[in-house]
Amino acid sequence: MKVLIGFIKDAVISVTSGSLKYHIWMAFLTFLMLCGAYAYSIQIKNGLIVTGMSDGVSWGLYISNFTFLVGVAAAAVMLVLPTYILKDIDFSRAVLIGEGMAVAALVMCLAFVTVDLGGPARIWHLIPGIGLFNFPNSMLSWDVIVLNGYLFINLTIPLYILLWHYQGKEPKKAVYLPGVFISVFWAVAIHMVTAFLYAGLVSRPFWNSSLLGPRFLASAFAAGPALMILVLGVIRRNTDYWVEDITLNKIALVTTVAAQINMVMLISELFKEFYFPTHHSLSAIYLYFGLDGYDGLTRWIWPAVIMNLIATIMLTLHPLRKNPFFLKLACLILFVAIWIEKGMGLIIPGFIPGPWGKIIEYTPTWIEIVVTAGVWALGLFVFTLLVKIAIPIELGQLRFHQTATNQP
Amino acid sequence: MKHFTRYFLIVSAIFGLYGLVGCGNRDHADFAAITKHRSLPEQLEHITEPNTNGGVTIDALVAEITTVDAIGLPPDIQPFQVKDRLVELSKYPCLNCHSKSIEQLKIEQADSLRNAHWDVELNHAPEHVMKCGTCHNEENFDQLKTLNGEPVSFSHSYLICAQCHSQQHEDWMIGAHGKRLGGWAPPRVVNNCTHCHNQHQPAWGKRWPARVTQTVH
């Protein structure tokens, strides 16, 4: 108990002190969050009419980002498995950063789902016991369970490791390893469940595909580790927390293979849609080429496809992947490409054309964009806090006994 | 190896749960129903017992309507009522004027500006098929008549229409043509043909659709 209080005190001190750069960064994120909160207050007051969504396209930027971030959350932890099996890097370090990222991504996921609700005041209807939970029929109820469960796992494991390191003790592998393994499988689960959320809808042929789940996983394993490489790069430059090159190389390998599999699946999907286009291919036609003069998404998907292709080629070529600059560039390109592909390229075209063939296009409004930016800022804020607490402890700068002597 | 067992357990637990969705997913059709593939219409065929419709009637709703019992029904059609047409005829009884033959009346009224049926223009069938006397009983203008000369009351004018429009009449008797009044529950009261069709010009015209765009800005 005493340890916990000391930990919280030290954590607060740790996150409130830092370089000027750190403070500017946090102030910037706070500003974005406040903007988001303001935009959200407008949305609460007037209803979802202030968004670009309509009965035609009833999910938009929020659910797109949600879908993408589930992938990020899943992939961050999935890293743990290969690195553990390969047994050539410091395992607990990868776990901590990965799970920190997962927590941040999950916070964003839950925030995105919440801002998308028409009646956030009635969200308690989802709580089993006092509400009425449609389990196991609704895939959304599965999603609520797996996301919250995943959040719980990814909060408790790092907390355990950090608390033990904080006391200068070595965490017992027997305690946290099972948790890590569960979280690895749970990561697959959150992503598959989220894919099934869409794949189970017979009304939307664009989503109603058995490839959707696997393709979610492939793209997630590409985007998540790509983000991880970028984040580790930032951490290496700005802190003393040094992650070995070999770690980055391993992660880059995971990214590469996932990006390649993702490309194969993309080709498979395109073949099916365009070899003999049917009524069910209309969404894909709209997405890639436009339909009946409406082509709102072509300007999104083609850059995404091209970026995806370029990044995959860059990662596949050994000299480029080994070069830190090109590696980071490729990761950035890949991350953005998959963000578009899973957002504007997957959720929106699922609704276009509508069940009776009517085309209603979707463009996010400034309110949606600002709320989305606010939620991303929230996620980055959470991640920065977690890292700011974790790194000093991991580096041994923050220890329980030190606190006891420093603070009367 | 120890870990391997652990993986295995966790993996099977997760996929077992997925399986659960498959089984529990459908509210209405279990696997047996899916494999048997019995559709709703097929099941409805087996429901043949008379139904009391939950004891609901629309007596109160049709109480105001003057009706007559439909006649000339085949035995497999349930008796129903037809909204009475006779009570709506403003110039009835027709014999007030039509005591003479139509030709005679036409000659008498040739110079008159007043014409009782100025709005009647027969646009129903070609001239060689139909004239006033095809349906109106020229012996007794208070009645209609069949092609065979059998008298028919205005209340049952559907019998006249049925002579040519037999398919429509059949549909009307079972409820696939025409309009039911009051509601879906018993008793069944339907419009006569002439409540919707102008018997002299039975075709429907064009019109603008009802305005349904937004009314509040």
Added chain:
Amino acid sequence: MNAKNPSHSMESCNENCANTADLSISTLIEGMLAENILSTPEKTERDLEVLMERNQEGDGWNEPTDQVIPSGYQQMVQQPVNRRTAVKIVAAGLLAGAGLFQTACSPFASAEAREKAQLNWEEYFKGNFRLMSDDEKEATVARLERLYELNTGKHLNISAANALPGVLYGYAFNISKCRGYMDCVRACINENNQDRKSGMQYITIHEHKKGQINFEHAEDDFYHEVPQEGHFYIGTQCFHCENPPCVNVCPVKATWKEPDGIVVVDYDWCIGCRYCEAACPYDARRFNWADPVIPEEEVNRNQHYLGNRLRKKGVMEKCTFCIQRTRTGKNPACVEACPTGARIFGNLLDPNSEIRHVLRTKKVFRLKEDLGTEPKFWYFMD
């Protein structure tokens, strides 16, 4: 799951009937008959009287209006504000739970404000309609009526009538007869208190070119003289599927299939995630993107809890086969309004009903039948 026990309570029937694992409808009737679900005759009669009275009034559709009142939800919480009441309203504070509760207990607020706060409080924390006992249903209906009275001074008649035993509603649409007059759409909007601002419609009339039934090439927003040469018309709305995909996906069971086959939404339980809208293959569901607006004199005061009662922003709504009418024996408003007789409605479990005659004698089809959704909405031609 489908074994029926005559001693089942009402709510367990609702639960079971909606969850019935097989489609054996005769079991369903027996179960319902055994359980003797029947609204009292007095109540039905009273509803009918009100219905008839209302029908004699004009609908006032095109008359210009200057008094525009907001949705039912706003009606509950807003009233003409003068400075004194404004303070109290702020104190009553809508859904700010604590403030609300405090006002409810506060000895300083006026009796009316206190009552309102108390009612809003109870409404916010009430359960799902499907699980309410008949007493609880009457209680919530009474609260809603009282709240409306407190806010507008006007009276509503909200019914909580349960499904009639031995009834399963079905609908048939005659493609040869429909001429695109849109009277059904207008009647539907009037009857069901739909938002006049967004122009929400439950019914879509699709104008098809002759030679194909391809909805992608049909015109849904026509406004010209009808019927247009070389075209025919098909109306779509909620098909009240026997196997509704929308019901499956709702995370909070805010939408379900009633024992009489009507797929309904509990507007007070819906959290507005719009998953059902994505799941519906027939474009039948509508979301309240903003607070619905209905001119006060156009409000249909004869309502049903699961039907046309006033909605609020952020909830889903849809065609309910005019549950407030059909459970009293009337036809849905669209059927009644159709001048061509293209729309036929009735009890599928009654072998002598018109709908059953149509299914027996005409060549019928259903849309997207291959999805296995089992719509209770058939199309046929003369």
